Amino acid sequence: MDLDLTVTTADLAAAASALVRLVPGKLIDPVLSGVLLTADGDGVTLAATDRERAGRVERAAVVHTEGRVLVPAKPLADTLRALELEQVRMVVEGSKLAIRAPGARFALPLLDVDAHPGVAPPPPAVGTVDGAAFATALTTVASAASRDDALPMFTGVRIRAEGDRLVLVATDRYQMAVARLPWQPTGLPVDALVPAALLAEIAKQVDPTGPVALHADRDRFALVWRRGGGTSHAATSVLDGSFLHESKVALSDVDTRVEVDADAMAGAVRRVGLYTDARGVLLLEVGDGEIRLRGADQRAGEAEESVKADVSGGRTPQAYQSRFLTDALRPFLGGRVRLEIQPGMRATTFRAAEPGETDLRYVVMPMLPPKH
Amino acid sequence: MDLDLTVTTADLAAAASALVRLVPGKLIDPVLSGVLLTADGDGVTLAATDRERAGRVERAAVVHTEGRVLVPAKPLADTLRALELEQVRMVVEGSKLAIRAPGARFALPLLDVDAHPGVAPPPPAVGTVDGAAFATALTTVASAASRDDALPMFTGVRIRAEGDRLVLVATDRYQMAVARLPWQPTGLPVDALVPAALLAEIAKQVDPTGPVALHADRDRFALVWRRGGGTSHAATSVLDGSFLHESKVALSDVDTRVEVDADAMAGAVRRVGLYTDARGVLLLEVGDGEIRLRGADQRAGEAEESVKADVSGGRTPQAYQSRFLTDALRPFLGGRVRLEIQPGMRATTFRAAEPGETDLRYVVMPMLPPKH
Numbered sequence: 242m243d244l245d246l247t248v249t250t251a252d253l254a255a256a257a258s259a260l261v262r263l264v265p266g267k268l269i270d271p272v273l274s275g276v277l278l279t280a281d282g283d284g285v286t287l288a289a290t291d292r293e294r295a296g297r298v299e300r301a302a303v304v305h306t307e308g309r310v311l312v313p314a315k316p317l318a319d320t321l322r323a324l325e326l327e328q329v330r331m332v333v334e335g336s337k338l339a340i341r342a343p344g345a346r347f348a349l350p351l352l353d354v355d356a357h358p359g360v361a362p363p364p365p366a367v368g369t370v371d372g373a374a375f376a377t378a379l380t381t382v383a384s385a386a387s388r389d390d391a392l393p394m395f396t397g398v399r400i401r402a403e404g405d406r407l408v409l410v411a412t413d414r415y416q417m418a419v420a421r422l423p424w425q426p427t428g429l430p431v432d433a434l435v436p437a438a439l440l441a442e443i444a445k446q447v448d449p450t451g452p453v454a455l456h457a458d459r460d461r462f463a464l465v466w467r468r469g470g471g472t473s474h475a476a477t478s479v480l481d482g483s484f485l486h487e488s489k490v491a492l493s494d495v496d497t498r499v500e501v502d503a504d505a506m507a508g509a510v511r512r513v514g515l516y517t518d519a520r521g522v523l524l525l526e527v528g529d530g531e532i533r534l535r536g537a538d539q540r541a542g543e544a545e546e547s548v549k550a551d552v553s554g555g556r557t558p559q560a561y562q563s564r565f566l567t568d569a570l571r572p573f574l575g576g577r578v579r580l581e582i583q584p585g586m587r588a589t590t591f592r593a594a595e596p597g598e599t600d601l602r603y604v605v606m607p608m609l610p611p612k613h
Numbered sequence: 614m615d616l617d618l619t620v621t622t623a624d625l626a627a628a629a630s631a632l633v634r635l636v637p638g639k640l641i642d643p644v645l646s647g648v649l650l651t652a653d654g655d656g657v658t659l660a661a662t663d664r665e666r667a668g669r670v671e672r673a674a675v676v677h678t679e680g681r682v683l684v685p686a687k688p689l690a691d692t693l694r695a696l697e698l699e700q701v702r703m704v705v706e707g708s709k710l711a712i713r714a715p716g717a718r719f720a721l722p723l724l725d726v727d728a729h730p731g732v733a734p735p736p737p738a739v740g741t742v743d744g745a746a747f748a749t750a751l752t753t754v755a756s757a758a759s760r761d762d763a764l765p766m767f768t769g770v771r772i773r774a775e776g777d778r779l780v781l782v783a784t785d786r787y788q789m790a791v792a793r794l795p796w797q798p799t800g801l802p803v804d805a806l807v808p809a810a811l812l813a814e815i816a817k818q819v820d821p822t823g824p825v826a827l828h829a830d831r832d833r834f835a836l837v838w839r840r841g842g843g844t845s846h847a848a849t850s851v852l853d854g855s856f857l858h859e860s861k862v863a864l865s866d867v868d869t870r871v872e873v874d875a876d877a878m879a880g881a882v883r884r885v886g887l888y889t890d891a892r893g894v895l896l897l898e899v900g901d902g903e904i905r906l907r908g909a910d911q912r913a914g915e916a917e918e919s920v921k922a923d924v925s926g927g928r929t930p931q932a933y934q935s936r937f938l939t940d941a942l943r944p945f946l947g948g949r950v951r952l953e954i955q956p957g958m959r960a961t962t963f964r965a966a967e968p969g970e971t972d973l974r975y976v977v978m979p980m981l982p983p984k985h
Contacts, residue, residue: 512692
């Protein structure tokens with residue numbers, strides 16, 4: 242095994258950290274906790290897989306000797322990030338990959354590259370989407386997924402093509418987020434349930450000024466984007482997501498419509514939310530030209546706050562967990578939000594009063610009202 | 614019970630939060646989780662105690678009706694912090710203290726003020742010290758104390774007068790910090806073991822441009838300072854700290870002296886510290902005109918880094934936990950630090966190459982060297 246290259250430290254440090262976040266790795270298996278480092282004429286490629294997920298990041302480098310090694314991923318990323326110098330030299334010395342800096346030498350053990358399963362190229366391309374719109378939609382929709390690994394079906398985001406629209410949907414059973422945004426299909430129709438945590442990380446890494454390509458086959462889903470002068474990709478095996486369908490949320494009974502400044506309502510939720518019982522439930526009352534939030538807790542006391550609103554239809558009061566209201570309002574901060582309220586234990590929908598190209602809806606299930 | 618006042622929201626929010634941090638309160642006892650709010654001609658006073666600790670903060674206010682009530686401390690602090698308005702009105706309404714804002718009302722239950730033990734005035738003054746120097750010394754020395762409540766003796770800072778010097782000392786048995794700084798004694802000599810966590814919080818709250826007064830008697834220790842136009846004080850019961858004496862660290866065997874740039878050494882410790890075994894131990898070798906840090910770990914690999922240094926005396930190598938080196942170097946960042954190394958399992962001392970008025974020493978115990 243051989244390899245010798247010089248690279249901009251900050252650039253490779255960012256790439257190595259990005260890869261570690263895309264593929265956190267399984268500490269149990271030392272081979273799968275490694276990163277494949279490949280130096281060739283075009284630069285350096287970092288790749289890793291934990292069998293379920295795979296990631297690959299390219300960066301420019303001055304390659305003195307081409308080669309390919311497998312080294313522990315986290316020590317590589319941590320060392321590059323801790324270095325305080327412009328350029329760094331990495332060279333194979335015996336059974337180590339040496340990272341050389343003036344007065345310092347860091348030597349990572351070479352792992353058995355032949356024992357590594359390799360990082361497959363992504364499945365075929367199926368279309369492209371605008372980076373900024375996709376990142377915003379991913380961040381919002383992924384936040385509605387469950388973080389409870391005991392319910393794997395609810396930890397994913399379903400990504401599905403519907404003609405020239407891409408539909409993203411996630412729910413943890415108490416709240417649901419749905420985004421529809423334009424895309425350019427170029428291959429087979431896509432329909433995949435993708436881990437929300439991975440998508441939330443990818444949303445941070447994609448270049449918002451460029452496109453993101455979607456790749457998919459029956460078993461795998463991948464996203465490909467350009468960043469830092471090279472191509473990055475993240476791939477994952479997919480679950481069956483057909484159980485998860487946004488049309489299952491019936492909105493036939495909407496009898497109260499409210500339009501309100503999202504920031505004003507979020508501020509009131511934050512304050513009145515300090516006065517809630519152990520369930521964190523507060524009451525939303527609909528009045529003339531205003532909504533009123535009420536909370537009460539035996540220890541803290543009681544609170545009420547009114548927010549100016551345009552109200553039409555009935556005066557159905559509802560109760561919600563305050564943290565779900567906070568989540569539901571977040572995507573609409575900076576503008577006005579429209580609430581569609583149904584009576585009884587039926588869902589309330591939040592959407593922008595003036596939607597852009599991305600149609601985003603946040604659905605919250607009500608709770609039994611607090612006892613006074 | 615009565616009380617009616619108007620106050621600058623941000624100002625009272627800061628005061629209530631400061632008090633909650635000085636006296637975190639015991640949730641078990643609702644009375645002791647309350648804050649005594651006293652409005653009189655001069656303004657408003659917030660006071661709390663958990664029997665061991667006590668705190669008191671004054672602020673200016675427009676008092677409409679003088680009075681004194683007891684309300685839950687944390688909801689008061691959280692509500693004031695969440696309000697987005699300049700001025701706030703607080704008024705007793707029936708069995709509640711109402712916090713009134715346009716369109717909103719927050720009502721805290723009134724607790725039984727007669728069941729509260731009250732907050733005693735601080736013990737007699739014993740001297741004053743410069744706020745900035747004292748805060749820096751407290752922060753550094755408190756960080757050397759143990760956070761393990763199972764060893765209460767090691768969770769304190771001993772504060773002791775030695776003529777015109779105030780001596781602060783703390784240790785968790787593996788590291789020790791000692792600061793000597795000028796003070797103006799005005800009463801009995803002080804010698805108290807004070808909880809380090811409280812002192813670290815006070816160090817954040819004192820005004821660095823003003824003096825801090827020390828108050829003490831046999832059972833209690835208090836600090837008094839001015840902030841935000843009012844006087845604050847924090848008091849605590851004390852432990853016997855006579856077991857804790859900085860002269861117990863023998864420095865008779867120093868045979869190696871090293872002077873080095875603190876930032877350069879801290880950077881090397883941070884990087885080489887990534888390559889340490891489960892104990893986190895790295896080796897310090899003393900060479901000609903340099904020191905060399907070495908670390909090795911079976912998984913991560915091995916590292917060495919040299920830092921230019923002025924060396925005199927022997928060439929005793931030593932091993933340390935990297936996190937203790939990081940702590941020991943922190944107070945000296947931005948300047949040069951002097952290491953005095955003893956052979957064997959005897960302490961190494963860190964002090965500034967050019968000390969200011971405060972003489973600060975950090976003592977670190979070595980570890981058995983890592984096996985290679």
